[in-house]
Amino acid sequence: MTVQAVDNGSPPAIGETMVFIQLIDVNDSPPKLDAEKAFIKENSPPNSLVTQLTASDPDLPPNAEPFKFKLLTGTPLFSLDEESGILLTKTSIDREQFDKFDLTIEVQDAGGLSSRSNLFIEVGDENDNPSKSRQVQVIIKNFEGTFPGCSCQ
Numbered sequence: 001m002t003v004q005a006v007d008n009g010s011p012p013a014i015g016e017t018m019v020f021i022q023l024i025d026v027n028d029s030p031p032k033l034d035a036e037k038a039f040i041k042e043n044s045p046p047n048s049l050v051t052q053l054t055a056s057d058p059d060l061p062p063n064a065e066p067f068k069f070k071l072l073t074g075t076p077l078f079s080l081d082e083e084s085g086i087l088l089t090k091t092s093i094d095r096e097q098f099d100k101f102d103l104t105i106e107v108q109d110a111g112g113l114s115s116r117s118n119l120f121i122e123v124g125d126e127n128d129n130p131s132k133s134r135q136v137q138v139i140i141k142n143f144e145g146t147f148p149g150c151s152c153q
Contacts (some may be wrong), residue, residue: 001015001018001020001021002017002018003015003017003018004016005032010017011075012153016041017079022038025059025060025063026059026063027044027109027111027112027113027125027132028113029057029058029059029065029113030109030111030113030114031055031056031057031064031067031107031109031114031115032056032057032107032115032117033053033054033055033115033117033119034053034055034056035051035053035054035103035119035150036106036117036118036119036120037119037120037121037122038050038051038087038119038120038121038122039121039122039123040089040093040121040122040123040124041123041125041126042090042092042093042094042095042123042124042125042126043092043093043126044093045088045089045091045092046089046091046092047088047089047090048078048088048089049086049087049088050078050087050088050089050121051119052084052085052086052087053069053080053085053086053105053107053119053139054085055069055085055086055107055109057069057109057111059060059109059111061110062110062111063109063110063111063113064110064111065109065110066083066107066110067085067107067110068082068083068107068108069082069083069085069105069106069107069108070082070105070107070108071087071103071105072103072104072105072106072116073101073102073103073104074089075103075133076091077089077091077093077098077101077138078090078101078103080105085095087119093123095124095125095126097124098123098124099123100120100122100123100127101120101121101123101127102113102118102119102120102121103118103119103120103121104116104117104118104119105117105118105119114153127137
């Protein structure tokens with residue numbers, strides 16, 4: 001920005017100079033998890049990818065990226081890489097036991113601010129259970145006296 005000063009003399013003396021203003025970002029906005037939902041197919045093998053978490057932060061560097069992710073929900077079924085945000089299964093998941101999960105994730109920005117968000121994981125069904133035999137009773141009422149293919153009254 002150019003600043004100019006003029007005095008009241010005759011003739012007026014004029015002076016000007018350049019002023020540089022640098023705004024420094026304050027880390028006043030915590031990061032937010034970008035996704036709230038994920039999906040995993042049941043019976044996927046251990047170490048299957050559920051999702052790669054990402055976050056956003058309106059602060060400028062160095063108060064934004066890189067982010068660190070932490071799994072706060074105590075579950076032995078998932079692992080979360082703190083640096084990459086990659087969420088993996090630790091074991092195969094049976095939908096008949098668990099059809100969904102609600103995980104609490106903490107995301108922290110490079111400036112130290114953090115926030116918590118829920119990540120809902122849906123477990124997709126696979127046709128892995130044999131059908132069960134069952135007895136079905138069929139009652140046929142015929143009011144005309146005969147029924148084709150039947151020798152019943």
